[in-house]
Amino acid sequence: MKKSPEEHAARFDEKASEYDESKSDEYRACANLVIEHAAPDAEDVVLDLGTGTGAIALALAPDAERVVGRDISEGMMDEARAKAQEKGLENSAGSQDDTAGSRTLESVNVEFDRGTFRKPEYDGPVDVVTSNFAMHHLSDEEKREAIEVIAGLEPDRFVLGDVMFFGEPDPEAPFYSPDVDDPATVGTLADAFTSAGFSLTAVERVHDQVGVLVAERSPVAETEAPDADSGE
Numbered sequence: 001m002k003k004s005p006e007e008h009a010a011r012f013d014e015k016a017s018e019y020d021e022s023k024s025d026e027y028r029a030c031a032n033l034v035i036e037h038a039a040p041d042a043e044d045v046v047l048d049l050g051t052g053t054g055a056i057a058l059a060l061a062p063d064a065e066r067v068v069g070r071d072i073s074e075g076m077m078d079e080a081r082a083k084a085q086e087k088g089l090e091n092s093a094g095s096q097d098d099t100a101g102s103r104t105l106e107s108v109n110v111e112f113d114r115g116t117f118r119k120p121e122y123d124g125p126v127d128v129v130t131s132n133f134a135m136h137h138l139s140d141e142e143k144r145e146a147i148e149v150i151a152g153l154e155p156d157r158f159v160l161g162d163v164m165f166f167g168e169p170d171p172e173a174p175f176y177s178p179d180v181d182d183p184a185t186v187g188t189l190a191d192a193f194t195s196a197g198f199s200l201t202a203v204e205r206v207h208d209q210v211g212v213l214v215a216e217r218s219p220v221a222e223t224e225a226p227d228a229d230s231g232e
């Protein structure tokens, strides 16, 4: 990590109000692919890490049972909370009484609170973990630790969209700033996923330095391996 979480939080607090206005085509394509691959069912709980202003969390909320967004920047999450209230994302089990126009955050099926990749501050059930354009703030070792922590939450899948190197790193590319960002190669991420018990089921290349990886928990981790001597 080239900056501490506090430094990253301060950077994003500062840019939060303009964040949604400055998006590249590659960012949009990446976000759309994360949303498409996450595809939660109506019973699924989604955990969105590095949720920012809620681009992924708010897009998935209408289809999911519940979406939990975690980030280190209160400024970014304040934008997300405001958008959630504007959208009035009601939980079917939540209060439907909006006659006074007073829907509260408690009545929506999306919540935003502080949490990091390695300490998401969430220990409930999770079916789908998502993250878009955020994990590249961690060093490769920290990404590996984060992927282990996420595997420990036992989601069915983890959809990661981010700056990642399909070829050679190019510090001139517009998708990252070498002084604050630390993207990994696709190979390093694939290795971290498989070491944590995931199988990569899709690799989407948006650009030579932007992609989406879909990791699913390996069935072999959930069922007993056959006895090699039994001939089964």
Ligand SMILES: C[S@@+](CC[C@H](N)C(=O)[O-])C[C@H]1O[C@@H](n2cnc3c(N)ncnc32)[C@H](O)[C@@H]1O
Pocket: 005, 008, 009, 012, 031, 049, 050, 051, 052, 053, 054, 055, 056, 070, 071, 072, 073, 076, 115, 116, 117, 118, 131, 132, 133, 134, 135, 137, 138
């Ligand atoms: C470029 S924004 C992406 C936001 C959102 N996912 C999107 O697609 O628009 C990166 C976000 O990652 C958050 N972030 C950076 N380091 C983090 C960490 N260690 N844990 C959680 N969030 C982090 C930042 O605060 C910021 O909101």
